[in-house]
Amino acid sequence: MSANPPAPTRVGGQGAGLLYAVAAYGLWGFLPGFFLLLDPASPWEIVAFRILMSLGFCAILLTVTRGWRTLAGLARQPRVLFTMALAGAFIYVNWQVFVLATLSGHVVEGSLGYFINPVITVALGVIVLRERLRPLQWAAVGISLVAILVIAVGYGAFPWIALALAFSFGFYGFIKKRVGAQVDAVSGLTLETVWLAPVAVVQLIITQATLGLTFGSSGPVHLLLMIATGVITATPLLLFASAARRLPLVALGLTQYLAPVLQFLTGVFLLHEPMPVGRWIGFCLVWAALVLLTVDMIRAARAGRRASLPTA
Incomplete structure (x- = not known):
C-alpha cells in the first residue's frame, strides 16, 4: 500500500491546477471589460503602456524570485534570444489587434479568434511539423473553414480580426511550446517585452x-x-x-474555452454587438468543430493511457 501515492495529494495538486487554469482564462476572458475602462486612451497608447508596464512588473518579479541570473543565462544564448524576439512580434500583433477590436466594438469577432485558435494550432501541426491528422481533426478543420466562409458572407465582411488573433496567438503558442522546457514564464515574457520596449516608446512618441x-x-x-x-x-x-505543471493536457485544453466564452457573452449581452443569422450559424459551426476536437482529444488521451499500461 505504501508504494502508491496517497489520493489526497494527487487530487489536491490537480485541484489547485484547475483553480490556476480557471483564474488564468477567467482573467483573459474579462480583458475586454478592463480595456474599455481605459477610455479615453487610444489602442496604441494602451498597448505601448501594456508592454512597458509588463516589463516593469517582470523586473519586480525577477528581483523577488532572484531570477536575474537565469535571465542573464538565457540572454547569452542567441537562439533563445531571437526566438523570444519572434514570439514578441506575434504577441505584439495579438495584443494590438485585440485592443483595437475591443475599443472599436468587435469583441464578439475577437472571441471568434480564440474559439478557432485550437483549430489553427492543429493546422500548424500539419503545415509546420508535418503531423498527420486524425479523422475528427480533419472534420474540425473543414467545419471551421466553412464557418469562416459563412460568417464572411453572412456578415458582409471578412473576419480579419478573428483570423489575425487566431494565427498570431497560434504561432505564439507554438513558439512558446518549443522553448517551454528551457524558458520559464517570467524570463520569457521579460525577453519578449525587452524586444518590444523600443517599439512601445516609438509608438508613444x-x-x-x-x-x-x-x-x-x-x-x-x-x-x-x-x-x-x-x-x-x-x-x-x-x-x-502553474496550471500547466499540475493538470493533464486534456483538462488544461478544456479550460481554454472559458476565455472566449466570457468574451462572447460580454460582446453579445453587455455591449449588445449585432449578431445576424449568418454570424450565429458561423459560431455554431465553430462550436461544433470544437466539440469534435474535444472528443478527439479525450479519445487520444485514453488511448495513450491504455497503451502505457503494463502488459500481463
Missing part, C-alpha cells in the same frame, strides 16, 4: 504627436488602471504556467 496621450491627465483612477496593465498581462501567464 507617434501617439503623442498625432492623438495625444491620456496617461496622467485623465484622473488618478485612470492612471492606476494604466499602470495595472502590466499586472493584468503577466498574472494570467504565471497562473497558466
Whole structure:
C-alpha cells in the first residue's frame, strides 16, 4: 500500500491546477471589460503602456524570485534570444489587434479568434511539423473553414480580426511550446517585452504627436488602471504556467474555452454587438468543430493511457 501515492495529494495538486487554469482564462476572458475602462486612451497608447508596464512588473518579479541570473543565462544564448524576439512580434500583433477590436466594438469577432485558435494550432501541426491528422481533426478543420466562409458572407465582411488573433496567438503558442522546457514564464515574457520596449516608446512618441496621450491627465483612477496593465498581462501567464505543471493536457485544453466564452457573452449581452443569422450559424459551426476536437482529444488521451499500461 505504501508504494502508491496517497489520493489526497494527487487530487489536491490537480485541484489547485484547475483553480490556476480557471483564474488564468477567467482573467483573459474579462480583458475586454478592463480595456474599455481605459477610455479615453487610444489602442496604441494602451498597448505601448501594456508592454512597458509588463516589463516593469517582470523586473519586480525577477528581483523577488532572484531570477536575474537565469535571465542573464538565457540572454547569452542567441537562439533563445531571437526566438523570444519572434514570439514578441506575434504577441505584439495579438495584443494590438485585440485592443483595437475591443475599443472599436468587435469583441464578439475577437472571441471568434480564440474559439478557432485550437483549430489553427492543429493546422500548424500539419503545415509546420508535418503531423498527420486524425479523422475528427480533419472534420474540425473543414467545419471551421466553412464557418469562416459563412460568417464572411453572412456578415458582409471578412473576419480579419478573428483570423489575425487566431494565427498570431497560434504561432505564439507554438513558439512558446518549443522553448517551454528551457524558458520559464517570467524570463520569457521579460525577453519578449525587452524586444518590444523600443517599439512601445516609438509608438508613444507617434501617439503623442498625432492623438495625444491620456496617461496622467485623465484622473488618478485612470492612471492606476494604466499602470495595472502590466499586472493584468503577466498574472494570467504565471497562473497558466502553474496550471500547466499540475493538470493533464486534456483538462488544461478544456479550460481554454472559458476565455472566449466570457468574451462572447460580454460582446453579445453587455455591449449588445449585432449578431445576424449568418454570424450565429458561423459560431455554431465553430462550436461544433470544437466539440469534435474535444472528443478527439479525450479519445487520444485514453488511448495513450491504455497503451502505457503494463502488459500481463
